[in-house]
Amino acid sequence: MHRRPDDVPTMVFGWGSIKWHVTPGSVPGASSTFGEVVINPGQGHDRHQHPFSDEVLYIIEGEGRQTVGDGPEFAVTAGDAVYIPMGTLHSTFNTGWRPMRIIATYTPGGAEEALRDLPGFVELAPGEHPAWEAVKPG
Numbered sequence: 001m002h003r004r005p006d007d008v009p010t011m012v013f014g015w016g017s018i019k020w021h022v023t024p025g026s027v028p029g030a031s032s033t034f035g036e037v038v039i040n041p042g043q044g045h046d047r048h049q050h051p052f053s054d055e056v057l058y059i060i061e062g063e064g065r066q067t068v069g070d071g072p073e074f075a076v077t078a079g080d081a082v083y084i085p086m087g088t089l090h091s092t093f094n095t096g097w098r099p100m101r102i103i104a105t106y107t108p109g110g111a112e113e114a115l116r117d118l119p120g121f122v123e124l125a126p127g128e129h130p131a132w133e134a135v136k137p138g
Contacts, residue, residue: 001022001027003022006127009124009125009126010123010129010130011112011115011121012121012122012124012130013115013118013121015039015044016038016039016040016099017130018037018038018112020033020034020112021034021035021036022035023109024108024110025113030109031107031108031109032105033106033107033109034104034105035104035112036060036101036102036103036104037103038099039092039094041094042094042095043094044091044093045092046091047090048091049086049087050086050087050106051087052110052111053086053106053110053111054084054106055083055084055090055104056081056082056104056107057082057103058080058081058082058102059077059080059082059101060102061078061098061100061101063076063078063096063100064093064095064100065092065093065095066092066093068083068088068089076092
C-alpha cells in the first residue's frame with residue numbers, strides 16, 4: 001500500500017499536528033502505527049503514556065527537550081531516536097525556532113485512537129492543511 005500525506009487525515013492540537021500514514025484501523029492487516037508528528041516552535045505536549053504500546057520517536061528536523069519516565073529531561077535533535085516502553089510517562093517540547101518533525105511508531109498499533117479524546121482535538125479531512133497563527137509567548 002502506498003500513501004501520500006494528502007491521502008490521510010490530519011490530527012490537529014494546540015501544540016502541532018500528526019499524520020498517521022499506517023494504523024491498524026486504516027490499513028488492512030497492519031499491526032503497528034507509523035506517522036509524522038509536527039510540534040510547533042515553543043510548543044509541546046503534556047506528559048502522557050500509552051498503556052498497551054511501545055513508542056519509538058525519530059527526530060527528522062528541529063530540536064527539543066524529551067522526558068521518558070522518571071529520568072532527567074534531555075535534549076533531542078535531528079537524527080536522534082528515543083524508545084519509550086509501554087506505560088511510561090513521556091513528553092516532547094520544541095525548543096527551536098522552526099517546526100520539530102518526528103516520525104512516531106506504536107507497537108502494537110492503536111494507541112493513536114486515544115488522542116481523539118484530548119482537549120482541543122480537531123481532525124482535518126485528507127487534503128486539508130492546518131493554518132497556524134503566530135502567538136507571542138508569555
